[in-house]
Amino acid sequence: MEEQYVEDLKKTIFEWTSKCRICMSCYTDCPLQLSTKGFLTQGPTGITKALYYGILWNTLEGKDAEDLREIVYNCTTCGGCVNRCKTSACGIEVIDVVETGRQFLIEKMIGPMSEQRSALESIYKYGNPYGEAPEKRLDWLEDAEVKRLPGDKAEVLFYVGCTTSYEPELHGLARSLVKLFKFLNLDFGVLEGEVCCGDPARSIGDEFLFEEMKTLNVEKFTAAGVKTIVTASPHCFNAFNKKYEELADKFEVVHYTEFLARRFEGKESFFEKELPYTITYHDPCYLGKHNDIYEAPRELIRKIQGATLVEMEMTGANSLCCGGGGGRMYAEMKEEQRLADMRVRQAQAVGADMITTACPWCHTMIQNAVRDLQLQDEIQVRDIAELLSESLGL
Amino acid sequence: MKIVVCIKQTFDSEASISLNETGGIDDQSVIQIVNPYDEYAVEEAIRLKEKYGGEVTVVTVGKENARKALHQCLAMGADHTLLVNDPQLEDADSHTYAVVLSTVLCTMDYDLILCGREAIDTSVSQVPSRLAERLDLPQINMVSHLEIVEGNVKATRDIEGGSEIVESALPAVISVQKGINEVRYPSLRLIMRAKKMAIKTFSLADLGLTMDDVAPYLSVEEYIFPEPRKEGMRLKGEVNEVVTQLIQHLRHEVKVL
Amino acid sequence: MTVLAFAEQRNGKMPKAAYEALSQGRRIADSMEDNLYVCLVGNNVSGLAEEIAACGGDEILMCDSEVFSSYQTETYAAVLTAAIRELEPGIVLMGYTSMGKDIAPRVAERIGAGLISDCTDMEVKGNEIYFIRPMYAGKVFTRVRVRTPVKICTLRPNNFRVDKKQGKGELRKFTAEVPEVRAKVTKIKVQESKRPELTEAEIIVSGGRGLGKAEGFRIVEEVADTLGAAVGASRAAVDAGWRPQQHQVGQTGKVVTPNLYVACGISGAVQHLAGMGSSRCIVAINKDPDANIMKMADISIEGDLYKILPELENQIREFKGRET
């Protein structure tokens, strides 16, 4: 007899997938359709149906299992299909199916993809997916005055996140946010001993590891005694807001773009330094599609003197995913599948000389794409926070 | 098929090494893992079990903490685990391990013994062959591919510039190498569940071994920490200029070209 | 103290590691004022006697028969055991090669001897020998003594000098009883390569994830070939399927000690350094000035490897052309 846990996973998958009427509307919103050969299994319905039949017919061994893993782990969980299904079809939570499917594959030891394994192990061992030493997590922080919670006390916690903490290219983002918070005279601090929010574990399919990280984080936030948590990454923001039931009512969790848009309202005149760029904004899926935050980042960009905001062909709710979500960040992408390359081309097409974004993963993916395409001299990749702090002359 | 896998818990490969008050290697403040090569061995054993039926027993010589390593193996799908833990094993060398493991194995029934090619801590690559010798079994080391053909093993063993195909009757001792398989990921849920499973534990006395039986052949006289490499010359700029500088330096200063 | 060296050979050719074992054996024999004995096993290998003598071999115990035409653990171990039992040497030396790794522990357990694997240095003090060997991937070295009367030691390739020093070179036919072979080598697949074996190479050019694709190795190979070098790879490059496992350098690959190691598009993770950190000269080519490898290389070039490597190949060709 199979364990109840696995049975429940199957049930969830079956329930959702049996609702699908195979109308295929979601294929127009699936980035995989653009970046792959466009097989049926490279789109939402195909992915969920592959899972459904894989389980139903119990074809979970050998090559079948490998194929199924490839299919199910291909999804970047951007959320385009979910929104489409809600408006045009039957409202299937496709991402829940995909994530449940991954949990199932992990239970069957078919998942995750081999490169994702070390990310999960590292979260378990070090509290970050990159195999980095926990004691180096705050190395980016040059400013000795910044409060360190829970030893110090503050109202606002700046939750930095793993990628922003460890990736040198993103230290500019972290430091800019610190400068902006100081400019706003905010009573804020960073966590001593911050750990991963668990989002990668969830999206790759180790639910228990996610729960473990959740417990740790809830403890740490409670000990820090803050009112508000501001995150650098939309992924941490999304996890805290939607998957940490324990945080509801206790803390306000905000992504920094919304937080700053509020605080800088009416403060346009401070952004004195001209930054004469043609800027395009790449909507991170976990800010836009998942949380409907489209305006706040754009408001911030519009405050910058001298900058012109141009929109790419695919923008807002129709934005093209960078390819880094859903645990894809840790997996190697084949040449033809680089969504970020396409995104950079789209930016080029509207004459942008700068791509801004508000997500460390999008930032990394797009930065790498610019490098791959050897466009470093033509297009810069910066985070909105960096531009703001520069424009304020900080 | 009954398979025994001998594993060792080792320091995480990122761990920094320091000495404790007694002058030994400090093992308190480091993260410990299943030796990566042994993970391949456990994985291979489980795959063979899945294919041919049977059971997998994982044996380790280690401290209390080594239970964690065994939990991981159980979560991956091993059936039984066994820990030999004794304070008298503090100075163990590979001969000691071979004595202990062979004593344990003498009491067991098996068709195949799998090990990792080496442990990434001491990296001596001795235990599998010493064990095979003590049990008077054939050995195949550095195996990157394994098949069972009509009750015999057919293994690909890596050698310089190529490989050998080695065939042997069972039982045999086989040490495996990276490339043989991809190790599965045991979720945290399965690890938690494994924590509730039993681990048989033995002391030396339980095995009927005395201090003399396990006396090591080697004695470590001193630990020497190498000077970290210093940052050298940095070159940046026009490609043809930096390359010229590099070649000049390699020819005239380092004299390697 | 009698010194015995095992002259590893395959198809009548000794690898560099065998010469290193002979030379090191000669040096110890000299300091002990004793003979260097050599154990040579194979089929039609008497031709090697001259080379062995040139590296200092005094008395060569040669076990030459069709039975030994290919390496089999059990037969070779039987011969080496018999030679040790007859000579009762204080020390037995061989290379830390796939053969050495296989046979040494087997023989050591049989005769009850301590074995130092992967030795990088030795200190002879009177009648005592102290062995230096790395642990924890080279993060620490240990100075070890062997308590047993016979000490066996496998030498890390490329760490012991090869000296030409004429020994007596007396060839003595040696026989030993060999058992029925249970684990039998039935096929040997060795790819003929014009490039040197990784562990023996004086120069290695290695590529990592920074190459971006399998074809990227072409330029690495071209540079390697102009230098007569071997080609290595980081694990990332191997796992991506760009290179075979045999080319991986590092903790889960090969440990190398060349005179020159050129790391192209490799970040310098500790596990990679474990395999090449004691190279005599390290050159790093990387676009990221903060990459770990750039902080420990003797010479580092910051820039795009796709621009630097072709230029490097050109310039090497140029000066090689001038030299000849």
Ligand SMILES: Cc1cc2nc3c(=O)[nH]c(=O)nc-3n(C[C@H](O)[C@H](O)[C@H](O)COP(=O)(O)OP(=O)(O)OC[C@H]3O[C@@H](n4cnc5c(N)ncnc54)[C@H](O)[C@@H]3O)c2cc1C
């Ligand atoms: C148990 C264990 C064992 C391991 N064993 C090994 C091992 O034996 N060997 C090993 O190598 N690794 C090993 N690893 C993996 C190791 O941790 C690293 O992941 C790996 O070495 C990284 O390979 P890399 O340097 O090629 O890739 P990365 O770390 O991704 O580095 C790529 C580098 O290329 C540079 N680059 C990119 N594009 C260019 C360009 N156009 N021009 C110039 N530079 C460029 C980048 O700046 C970067 O520094 C092991 C890991 C574990 C956990």
